[in-house]
Amino acid sequence: MATAECGSREERWSLAGATALVTGGSKGIGEAIVEELAGFGARVHTCSRNAEELEECRQRWQEKGMRVTVSVCDVSVPADREKLMDTVRQTFDGKLNVLVNNAGQHLVKPTVECTRSRRM
Known part of the structure; x- marks a missing residue:
């Protein structure tokens, strides 16, 4: 079996660093x-x-030994996004390898009618 030959998932995948x-x-x-x-x-x-x-999540992750930092941010607000990026830049010394943009919003109008400066 290919899986047995390759070892465990932890042996095959590492995001250390x-x-x-x-x-x-x-x-x-x-x-x-x-x-x-x-x-x-x-x-x-x-x-x-x-x-x-x-x-609550931060405490739970800390108890599990996970290295997770947190900050409050509303990604629909430009100033909050800027502050988030400053925080991430300082936290990771300017190095970001992975971005998962999971936050979203429900739009009730066509995308072409949305502008950057308007908050829904």
Whole structure:
């Protein structure tokens, strides 16, 4: 079997030394992605609009020995995005290997009618 010959998943995959940013990482798919990346050895930073949920996750990840940092951010707000990128730049010394843009929003109009400066 090819799987047995290649060894375990942990032996085949390592993100040791890699850095990752996952937006919307305090619940659902984003939370699972944070845990997978950190589980493979990456240093991960994640953000969410909900400070309480984010802190609960951070504590849980810390207890599991995962290297995850967090910050509150609403990615639909340009100033918040700028602050997030400054935080990530400082946290990872300017090195970002993986970006998972998991945060999203529900648009109720055609995309061509949306502008960068308008908040939905």
